[in-house]
Amino acid sequence: MKTSVSDPKALLDHLPIIIINFKTYEEATGEKAVRLAQICESVATKFRKWIIIAPQFTDIYRIAREASGSTPVFAQHIDDGIGKFTGSVSPLAVREAGAVGTLLNHSERRLPIEEIGKRIKAAKAHGLMSLCFADSIEQSLKIVAHGPEMIAYEPPELVGTGISVSTAKPSQITDFVKKVTPRVRRLVGAGISNAGDVRKALELGADGWGVSSAFTKAKDPEKILTELVAAS
Numbered sequence: 001m002k003t004s005v006s007d008p009k010a011l012l013d014h015l016p017i018i019i020i021n022f023k024t025y026e027e028a029t030g031e032k033a034v035r036l037a038q039i040c041e042s043v044a045t046k047f048r049k050w051i052i053i054a055p056q057f058t059d060i061y062r063i064a065r066e067a068s069g070s071t072p073v074f075a076q077h078i079d080d081g082i083g084k085f086t087g088s089v090s091p092l093a094v095r096e097a098g099a100v101g102t103l104l105n106h107s108e109r110r111l112p113i114e115e116i117g118k119r120i121k122a123a124k125a126h127g128l129m130s131l132c133f134a135d136s137i138e139q140s141l142k143i144v145a146h147g148p149e150m151i152a153y154e155p156p157e158l159v160g161t162g163i164s165v166s167t168a169k170p171s172q173i174t175d176f177v178k179k180v181t182p183r184v185r186r187l188v189g190a191g192i193s194n195a196g197d198v199r200k201a202l203e204l205g206a207d208g209w210g211v212s213s214a215f216t217k218a219k220d221p222e223k224i225l226t227e228l229v230a231a232s
Helices: 008-013 031-047 057-066 091-097 113-125 137-144 170-179 195-203 221-230
Strands: 017-021 051-054 101-104 129-134 150-153 185-188 208-211
Touching: 008 129, 017 185, 017 221, 031 051, 031 057, 031 221, 057 091, 091 113, 101 113, 113 129, 113 137, 129 137, 137 150, 137 170, 150 170, 170 185, 195 208, 195 221
Parallel strands: 017 051, 017 208, 101 129, 129 150, 150 185, 185 208
Antiparallel strands: none
């Protein structure tokens, strides 16, 4: 099996960590997803950084082989069952498709804490990293107890607003970074859309940042991503 990077866990030591969620936008589907992945690869190479991308399940296999020579590919979600689970997404399947990790508990795919724990365990059992999302510092601490490699703090009221948490609630980032063990990489998302948002998040102590529509739906996604990564 070919994966997108030879030692994906090494990205945890190369800060800042950058994650782009393709979601299910039309602009990030099929051929368009491959093109966005190629842009991510180009920008990552230019700035000597790793950019994690999370395409739709149906695009993982192709992107991992055609468009992401050194760009880690994550699934957008996994379930924890293998076998008689029609309609589920197994960790084995996404790993074999070329993913090296998975998102969990995104604001659009919430899970109970105990289910998050099961999926983190399933991910580890199949050699996948976990990037878990949390809507509060309290939830972050509960999730971290299950041992994910990364956690992203996203206040739900800011998701999709274009107002970044680093601008609207900087003290919450400071508290998040202070309270969550540095053994887990601490990212921020929710509204990141420009270079100032990125710089502020990193100044406040975040280990990385995430973005979605600001890149995937941009008229010039390469220009936007270049500006964001240059600020890192």
